[in-house]
Amino acid sequence: MEKIRMTLDKLLELVCSAIFVVMIATVLYQIFTRTVLNNPNTLTEEFVRFGLVWLSMLALAYVVGKRSHMSVTLLSDNLNEANQRKLEIVVQVLFLIFAAVIMVYGGWKAMSVTMGQISPSLSLPMGYVYLAVPVAGGFMFIYSLLNLLQGKELNENAEESGGM
Amino acid sequence: GCGNSEASAEEAIVLRYAYASNSQPVIDSMKEFGRLIEEKTDGEVVVEYFPDGQLGGETELIELTQTGGIDFTKVSGSALESFSKDYSIFGVPYIFDSEEHFYAVMEDPEIMEGIYNSTADLGFVGLTYYDSGQRSFYMTDGPINTPEDLKGKKIRVMQSETAIKMVELLGGSPVPMGSGEVYTSLQSNLIDSAENNEFVLYTAGHGGVAKYYSYDAHTRVPDVVIMNDSVKERLNEDQYKAVLEAAKESTEYEKSVFKEAVEKEKEIAVAEYGIVFNEVDIAPFQAAVQPLHEIFKNNETYSELYQMIRAHAEEE
Amino acid sequence: MALQAGLILFVVFVILLIVGMPIAISIAVSSIATLLMVVPFDIAVFTSAQKMVSSLNSFSLVAIPFFVLSGIIMNNGGIAEKLVNFAMLFVGRIPGGLAHTNVLGNALFGSMSSSAIAASTAIGGVLIPQQIKAGYDRKFATAVNIASAPTGMVIPPSTAFIMFSLVAGGASISSLFLGGYLVGALWSLAIMLVAYIHAKKNNYKTINGVNRKEAFKVLKEAIPSVMLIAIIIGGILTGIFTAIEASAIAVAYSLLIAMFFYKTVTVKDLFPMLKEAVLTTGAITFLLATSSMMSFAMAFTGIPQAISAAILGLTTNKFLVLLLVNVALLIVGMFMDVGPAILIFTPIFLPVMTSIGVDAVHFGLFSIMNLCVGSITPPVGTGLYVGASVGGVKAEQMLKPLVPFYLAILAVLFLITYFPGLVMWLPNMAG
Numbered sequence: 001m002e003k004i005r006m007t008l009d010k011l012l013e014l015v016c017s018a019i020f021v022v023m024i025a026t027v028l029y030q031i032f033t034r035t036v037l038n039n040p041n042t043l044t045e046e047f048v049r050f051g052l053v054w055l056s057m058l059a060l061a062y063v064v065g066k067r068s069h070m071s072v073t074l075l076s077d078n079l080n081e082a083n084q085r086k087l088e089i090v091v092q093v094l095f096l097i098f099a100a101v102i103m104v105y106g107g108w109k110a111m112s113v114t115m116g117q118i119s120p121s122l123s124l125p126m127g128y129v130y131l132a133v134p135v136a137g138g139f140m141f142i143y144s145l146l147n148l149l150q151g152k153e154l155n156e157n158a159e160e161s162g163g164m
Numbered sequence: 165g166c167g168n169s170e171a172s173a174e175e176a177i178v179l180r181y182a183y184a185s186n187s188q189p190v191i192d193s194m195k196e197f198g199r200l201i202e203e204k205t206d207g208e209v210v211v212e213y214f215p216d217g218q219l220g221g222e223t224e225l226i227e228l229t230q231t232g233g234i235d236f237t238k239v240s241g242s243a244l245e246s247f248s249k250d251y252s253i254f255g256v257p258y259i260f261d262s263e264e265h266f267y268a269v270m271e272d273p274e275i276m277e278g279i280y281n282s283t284a285d286l287g288f289v290g291l292t293y294y295d296s297g298q299r300s301f302y303m304t305d306g307p308i309n310t311p312e313d314l315k316g317k318k319i320r321v322m323q324s325e326t327a328i329k330m331v332e333l334l335g336g337s338p339v340p341m342g343s344g345e346v347y348t349s350l351q352s353n354l355i356d357s358a359e360n361n362e363f364v365l366y367t368a369g370h371g372g373v374a375k376y377y378s379y380d381a382h383t384r385v386p387d388v389v390i391m392n393d394s395v396k397e398r399l400n401e402d403q404y405k406a407v408l409e410a411a412k413e414s415t416e417y418e419k420s421v422f423k424e425a426v427e428k429e430k431e432i433a434v435a436e437y438g439i440v441f442n443e444v445d446i447a448p449f450q451a452a453v454q455p456l457h458e459i460f461k462n463n464e465t466y467s468e469l470y471q472m473i474r475a476h477a478e479e480e
Numbered sequence: 481m482a483l484q485a486g487l488i489l490f491v492v493f494v495i496l497l498i499v500g501m502p503i504a505i506s507i508a509v510s511s512i513a514t515l516l517m518v519v520p521f522d523i524a525v526f527t528s529a530q531k532m533v534s535s536l537n538s539f540s541l542v543a544i545p546f547f548v549l550s551g552i553i554m555n556n557g558g559i560a561e562k563l564v565n566f567a568m569l570f571v572g573r574i575p576g577g578l579a580h581t582n583v584l585g586n587a588l589f590g591s592m593s594s595s596a597i598a599a600s601t602a603i604g605g606v607l608i609p610q611q612i613k614a615g616y617d618r619k620f621a622t623a624v625n626i627a628s629a630p631t632g633m634v635i636p637p638s639t640a641f642i643m644f645s646l647v648a649g650g651a652s653i654s655s656l657f658l659g660g661y662l663v664g665a666l667w668s669l670a671i672m673l674v675a676y677i678h679a680k681k682n683n684y685k686t687i688n689g690v691n692r693k694e695a696f697k698v699l700k701e702a703i704p705s706v707m708l709i710a711i712i713i714g715g716i717l718t719g720i721f722t723a724i725e726a727s728a729i730a731v732a733y734s735l736l737i738a739m740f741f742y743k744t745v746t747v748k749d750l751f752p753m754l755k756e757a758v759l760t761t762g763a764i765t766f767l768l769a770t771s772s773m774m775s776f777a778m779a780f781t782g783i784p785q786a787i788s789a790a791i792l793g794l795t796t797n798k799f800l801v802l803l804l805v806n807v808a809l810l811i812v813g814m815f816m817d818v819g820p821a822i823l824i825f826t827p828i829f830l831p832v833m834t835s836i837g838v839d840a841v842h843f844g845l846f847s848i849m850n851l852c853v854g855s856i857t858p859p860v861g862t863g864l865y866v867g868a869s870v871g872g873v874k875a876e877q878m879l880k881p882l883v884p885f886y887l888a889i890l891a892v893l894f895l896i897t898y899f900p901g902l903v904m905w906l907p908n909m910a911g
């Protein structure tokens with residue numbers, strides 16, 4: 001199981017980082033073509049937006065994998081270990097349901113509906129953008145399943161991420 | 165909010181109408197549509213409104229209409245381009261020679277029925293159009309009289325291939341940009357000019373930074389009211405007929421109030437910001453964008469529609 | 481219906497939140513429960529998925545991951561100490577100089593990252609021990625650090641303002657940023673004023689001046705990082721790039737100085753930094769995506785209008801409405817993090833603000849400052865707890881020493897709420 005998790009982590013880290021770098025390069029290129037070449041690029045903005053949707057979706061699945069979502073720990077901090085464990089199970093089951101119902105099922109529906117809609121600049125079917133939802137939902141589903149089966153002690157550095 | 169007729173709410177069929185931010189006359193016309201439906205059906209059908217983009221932007225509203233989350237929305241014809249190529253024809257600069265030509269086409273069922281029904285496969289159809297006037301350039305550092313005045317200017321356009329191509333053909337540099345950053349960008353000279361109807365001047369406040377509005381009137385893109393397919397099944401024959409009639413009547417209403425509102429907007433733009441309006445000889449502009457006409461004329465998808473629309477021009 | 485829907489939404493949401501469910505899930509579940517009251521299951525599910533995409537499909541939003549990354553790069557560059565020395569040059573000789581250095585240090589750090597926690601740890605971590613050594617009261621030093629750390633959230637780059645702009649229907653990010661510098665400056669000055677009075681009363685020493693050669697070295701080391709402020713403001717004001725594009729410039733610039741000027745970052749550090757940025761991005765976008773479900777569910781059931789009508793039914797006096805909204809937001813901030821609070825409460829209060837004629841940018845400036853105060857108040861306040869532990873003091877012992885600082889911050893909040901000119905002159909003048 002740990003192997004599955006590590007493979008998924010590596011995959012998402014690589015893909016997200018790659019999208020990240022390409023997005024930065026694209027925005028810099030957009031500034032360059034407008035200010036230096038005086039020839040504004042017409043495709044970059046849409047490209048970056050679609051990249052952002054994919055990056056965000058995969059990143060939020062990754063967050064579930066790392067258990068670094070934000071929560072209010074006012075009460076749960078004072079729970080004993082057994083109750084903390086129960087709470088953790090409920091959390092992971094909710095993630096599981098959210099991933100399956102909203103992201104995979106709802107996302108798939110949204111993708112089918114938007115396949116006939118063509119983006120203005122890149123002329124790309126919008127369904128390819130919406131595809132990010134069911135795909136990320138699939139990752140999230142596997143992660144929350146692993147979290148359920150593996151318990152909390154296996155990935156320590158969980159809890160709060162930087163956030164804001 | 166909840167429907168506007170609590171008394172009949174028991175039995176009344178409630179239809180949902182959501183729209184993005186709009187000028188007052190257009191909002192009034194959308195409300196008139198609902199009022200007419202209620203009146204014609206003796207309150208059997210009522211319309212509930214979700215104003216000001218509360219439910220999302222135009223594209224989202226179209227998608228919601230598609231899936232039945234809402235029953236009606238009113239969007240710019242250009243927002244519909246992504247859903248049906250037919251609507252792209254309205255973005256062609258000077259596809260209409262004049263306002264009369266525009267109305268003649270819009271009132272021609274032979275042209276418009278085809279366009280309205282072109283999205284039937286996607287789950288929604290067009291009902292009627294609203295006039296949203298003409299779009300012209302407005303600039304920070306002076307009026308535009310000939311395409312020469314646009315040379316080297318950075319001009320904000322919507323994310324549309326046709327709009328980008330148009331500005332290029334007129335000699336400017338198109339900068340596609342979301343509407344939220346236009347004001348600041350005009351002010352900081354990131355762009356020199358943008359294009360829109362008169363409501364951008366006072367209502368959207370751009371007149372505070374761009375004082376010259378030049379009537380080159382390059383496009384007239386209609387607003388379109390669209391309806392989810394299931395409405396037809398949920399209403400009986402008379403009720404459905406009432407919806408269709410109300411749509412047409414609301415268009416007549418809109419045309420009358422829209423013109424007044426434009427005049428009012430111009431007055432207040434002059435009073436508040438000292439906007440300078442100037443008339444433009446459009447002939448050289450029309451000539452400059454002819455390559456775009458050639459593209460649409462010779463394109464398989466558009467050629468028939470293009471010819472039908474241009475045929476009305478020759479009638480005049 | 482609005483009342484019923486509102487009740488379901490808030491009850492479900494608050495229960496889930498209190499028992500410790502992830503905020504994003506609490507938002508999603510309560511929104512879908514509300515939606516199911518009015519639409520069939522399929523439409524509720526489709527719409528939720530659609531909202532996830534449409535809330536993220538925005539060019540302005542790219543500024544969040546980019547600014548997060550540039551903040552991480554700057555952090556790894558070991559700039560805290562350089563900023564401390566730099567700040568000391570300017571405010572070290574005022575009575576209580578080390579405290580003022582801490583305030584200015586937090587503000588400067590905040591001009592590179594959006595994280596109050598990072599600032600209070602990095603800057604306070606260096607300065608609190610120094611202050612204690614110089615004979616300052618430990619609790620006072622800790623309070624100064626805690627009270628000034630949140631300035632980093634309002635001083636651009638600021639993810640808070642970008643989030644606000646997204647949910648407020650595109651209020652200009654450039655304008656919010658320019659106003660944010662002023663909010664941050666006023667906030668810092670207020671803390672320095674309280675520190676000054678305390679230092680005078682207790683006869684705290686000032687710091688000896690440095691010689692010209694040392695000063696030059698300090699400037700040389702700090703100026704490349706501080707230049708980031710000039711790049712962002714300059715870019716916006718000259719129209720070379722927008723506030724959004726500035727985020728990409730910030731990444732390139734911070735990478736450049738970290739790799740070639742400070743030489744603290746090497747190629748093999750890049751992947752770990754990207755991973756960290758992805759994780760933070762995911763946490764924020766998860767909230768954004770689910771919050772858009774909530775604002776949809778609220779709008780669909782008429783909740784914002786109902787709340788708006790209720791407030792305006794109580795009073796239409798502009799002064800009182802602003803007071804009411806500020807008090808409500810202060811209470812929200814006590815319990816909730818800044819990000820989710822912005823996403824949930826902006827759509828509720830914006831219609832009220834519009835109807836009493838308050839500018840959206842002005843509303844953004846004071847409402848975000850207001851919510852940022854919550855990060856340093858109990859019972860939920862990461863800034864308070866982290867700051868207290870940096871100072872080696874128990875959080876509950878920090879409340880009393882913080883009182884004068886809370887009052888000073890509230891005074892600034894009051895000023896910028898009722899005298900918009902204080903923070904709007906720069907956005908108005910320059911866009």
Ligand code: NA
Binds near residue numbers: 636637
């Ligand atoms: Na900041």
Ligand code: NA
Binds near residue numbers: 813814861
């Ligand atoms: Na708090």
